[in-house]
Amino acid sequence: xxxxxxxxxxxxxxxxxxxxxxxxxxxxxxxxxxxxxxxxxxxxxxxxxxxxxxxxxxxxxxxxxxxxxxxxxxxxxxxxxxxxxxxxxxxxxxxxxxxxxxxxxxxxxxxxxxxxxxxxxxxxxxxxxxxxxxxxxxxxxxxxxxxxxxxxxxxxxxxxxxxxxxxxxxxxxxxxxxxxxxxxxxxxxxxxxxxxxxxxxxxxxxxxxxxxxxxxxxxxxxxxxxxxxxxxxxxxxxxxxxxxxxxxxxxxxxx
Amino acid sequence: xxxxxxxxxxxxxxxxxxxxxxxxxxxxxxxxxxxxxxxxxxxxxxxxxxxxxxxxxxxxxxxxxxxxxxxxxxxxxxxxxxxxxxxxxxxxxxxxxxxxxxxxxxxxxxxxxxxxxxxxxxxxxxxxxxxxxxxxxxxxxxxxxxxxxxxxxxxxxxxxxxxxxxxxxxxxxxxxxxxxxxxxxxxxxxxxxxxxxxxxxxxxxxxxxxxxxxxxxxxxxxxxxxxxxxxxxxxxxxxxxxxxxxxxxxxxxxx
Numbered sequence: 080x081x082x083x084x085x086x087x088x089x090x091x092x093x094x095x096x097x098x099x100x101x102x103x104x105x106x107x108x109x110x111x112x113x114x115x116x117x118x119x120x121x122x123x124x125x126x127x128x129x130x131x132x133x134x135x136x137x138x139x140x141x142x143x144x145x146x147x148x149x150x151x152x153x154x155x156x157x158x159x160x161x162x163x164x165x166x167x168x169x170x171x172x173x174x175x176x177x178x179x180x181x182x183x184x185x186x187x188x189x190x191x192x193x194x195x196x197x198x199x200x201x202x203x204x205x206x207x208x209x210x211x212x213x214x215x216x217x218x219x220x221x222x223x224x225x226x227x228x229x230x231x232x233x234x235x236x237x238x239x240x241x242x243x244x245x246x247x248x249x250x251x252x253x254x255x256x257x258x259x260x261x262x263x264x265x266x267x268x269x270x271x272x273x274x275x276x277x278x279x280x281x282x283x284x285x286x287x288x289x290x291x292x293x294x295x296x297x298x299x300x301x302x303x304x305x306x307x308x309x310x311x312x313x314x315x316x317x318x319x320x321x322x323x324x325x326x327x328x329x330x331x332x333x334x
Numbered sequence: 335x336x337x338x339x340x341x342x343x344x345x346x347x348x349x350x351x352x353x354x355x356x357x358x359x360x361x362x363x364x365x366x367x368x369x370x371x372x373x374x375x376x377x378x379x380x381x382x383x384x385x386x387x388x389x390x391x392x393x394x395x396x397x398x399x400x401x402x403x404x405x406x407x408x409x410x411x412x413x414x415x416x417x418x419x420x421x422x423x424x425x426x427x428x429x430x431x432x433x434x435x436x437x438x439x440x441x442x443x444x445x446x447x448x449x450x451x452x453x454x455x456x457x458x459x460x461x462x463x464x465x466x467x468x469x470x471x472x473x474x475x476x477x478x479x480x481x482x483x484x485x486x487x488x489x490x491x492x493x494x495x496x497x498x499x500x501x502x503x504x505x506x507x508x509x510x511x512x513x514x515x516x517x518x519x520x521x522x523x524x525x526x527x528x529x530x531x532x533x534x535x536x537x538x539x540x541x542x543x544x545x546x547x548x549x550x551x552x553x554x555x556x557x558x559x560x561x562x563x564x565x566x567x568x569x570x571x572x573x574x575x576x577x578x579x580x581x582x583x584x585x586x587x588x589x
Contacts, residue, residue: 096528104529107565209471216471249471253349273526274469275555278352300529301565305558309366311352 080322083113083303085205085244085269085295088147090138092131093117096298098139102146108304111322114295115139116150116178118207122222124154124182133168140173149174150205154182155189165196170334176203185224185241186231194236201333203240205269209250210258216249225250226258226268233266240265240328245297247272247306252279260286267328270320271295275302280310280320289316293325336368337578337588338556339462339521340502340548343394344376344387348474353552356394356402363401366556368549369578370401370588372430372462376553378407379437379467385418392426403587405430405462409438410450419450423457429587430500432462435486436479442490451490455497460585463487465504465524468553491516498584502548506536509544519584521548522576526558530565533576542572546581 083105087095095117105113117132119125129152136149151168153161168174177197183189185206197204210225211217226243233241243259246252246268259268270280270292283292289312296303307320343359345351353362356373363371373395378387384407395402406422408415408431422428431454435442442463454461463482470481484507491499495514501507503523510516520540525532536545547563549556563576582588 100528107529108561211471212475213471213473249469251472274472275558276349276468277552277554278350279555281352299527301526301532301561302555302558305561306555309555309557 080326081110081294082322082325083110083296084242084293084325085271085297086113086115087117087298088115088136088139089117090135090142092135098142098147101298102143104300105146108300110304112146112148114148114150114175114205116152116205118152118178118180119154120180122182123156126157126160129154129157129160129164133164136174137168137172150176150178152178152180153193155179155187155193156182158189158192161193162196165193165200169200169202175329175332176205179204179206181207181220181223184222185228190232194232194239197240198236198238199333201331203242203267203328205242206244207248208244208255209248210254211250226255226262229266230258230262233263237263237265240331241267242293243268245272245295246270246283247274247276247279247299247302248297249274252276253282256283256286259291264291267291267293267324269293269295270307271297271299271303273299273302275306280306281312284310284312284316289319290324292320294321335578336547337581338363338368338371338549338551339500339546339581340523340550341371341373342376342550342553343373343391344378346376346468346553347380348477351552356398359552360398360401362551362556366549366560368556370403372405372581372585372588373402374405374407374432378432379434383412384409385414385421388418388422388426388428392428400589403430403585404428405432406459407432407434408450410446411438411440415450416453419453419457419459423459427587428459429585430460430462432464434464434467435482436464436467439480442482442486447490448493451494455494460498460500462500462502463490464502467503491518500546500584503550506540508539517544519544519546519580521546522559522562523548523550526562530562530567533562533566534568537566537568537572542568542575543580545576546584547577
């Protein structure tokens with residue numbers, strides 16, 4: 080089984096590929112399930128647009144209930160609204176976890192109430208992450224979270240489940256691996272992103288352990304699948320990454 | 335049959351590569367089903383005198399010339415390039431000159447670029463230009479390479495009416511019109527995304543006659559480029575052109 084734990088789609092709103100396309104690609108590349116969210120790339124964010132974005136994912140889940148697993152996008156800056164969205168989309172709507180973008184870094188205390196809620200519900204939090212070293216790239220997302228920004232909250236909330244987004248999202252992935260190796264075991268990393276540098280997956284397995292890696296594409300489908308197939312790791316490690324680790328996380332849900 | 339227009343052996347100074355030798359490349363080609371490849375030496379980018387790397391490369395592949403066809407790298411701002419180029423072609427039978435203006439810090443519109451391209455053409459060599467070598471979003475602080483604008487590349491190509499050029503590791507470039515316009519052969523190394531859609535989009539602006547398969551191994555994993563070709567919506571004839579026929583026609587030494 081292959082579960083893509085980080086992707087995006089659109090039904091009728093936003094810039095992402097259509098849900099039909101995402102499901103068709105998943106089928107062609109042997110992916111059984113795809114986790115989709117609809118984050119907003121602005122700061123500040125508009126709650127009306129967040130509502131619309133999450134409605135779009137709920138519609139995708141209804142269209143493909145056996146394939147699309149929804150992730151609820153929230154901006155923790157809208158404290159009350161974020162809690163209401165979690166209730167609406169996760170508790171009542173069946174989404175499997177949360178998705179954050181780069182409005183705040185992961186170690187910002189603004190996340191506190193949201194993390195507490197995720198602990199209560201037993202759901203994972205996926206954060207758009209990276210360590211861009213190119214100044215022009217960094218300027219486009221100055222508050223992007225590096226893996227180092229996960230260490231303090233993961234220690235403070237050992238029951239919470241954090242996922243560092245896209246090891247190959249465009250940045251210094253060796254920094255990400257090294258920083259995550261200092262984080263407690265409740266921090267996972269997904270393998271998505273367009274960067275397919277040789278040795279990336281092998282190094283992550285060596286330094287973090289295959290049990291902390293989660294297969295994903297973030298819409299870079301050929302690259303997401305290809306890097307796992309190419310990596311010089313054992314079949315057992317590959318199985319853990321394809322789906323076993325994420326299935327274990329899904330089983331922790333209390334809703 | 336698969337011919338790869340874009341492979342490397344050697345070391346990258348800013349991170350450890352898991353495989354570096356000609357034997358490693360052959361093993362990777364075998365596992366990926368790639369028959370023959372144009373190969374360059376990464377050291378050629380970084381040595382002050384790139385020609386030392388050409389010498390190393392010639393030695394490394396001398397027993398594998400049936401599958402590995404070496405490409406010269408020279409810096410036209412460095413003393414003695416004309417004699418070095420001649421040695422690459424006449425003594426070591428290198429049919430391609432790779433230009434790396436990103437790291438050798440000249441402009442393709444400078445007169446030195448025009449001079450070395452003219453000399454290469456006089457020696458019946460093809461000239462390859464890199465759109466980029468690596469993804470700079472995660473560059474080392476020591477990596478002071480510059481981004482080479484597409485306009486600069488096209489301006490240089492435009493000086494050689496009717497000539498054929500290779501454009502590697504680049505986003506698609508719309509080929510210039512006209513009977514005497516340069517013929518640009520582009521590789522698919524970074525034309526991924528959307529399960530073959532990346533190549534399909536490029537086919538809308540660049541005919542299949544001008545695309546070549548490229549993987550960029552041993553810098554990157556090769557499988558994503560193969561998955562993209564497998565899934566692209568194209569005719570069998572188009573795929574064959576991309577996979578080997580175009581490169582075979584362009585570089586007769588590929589056999």
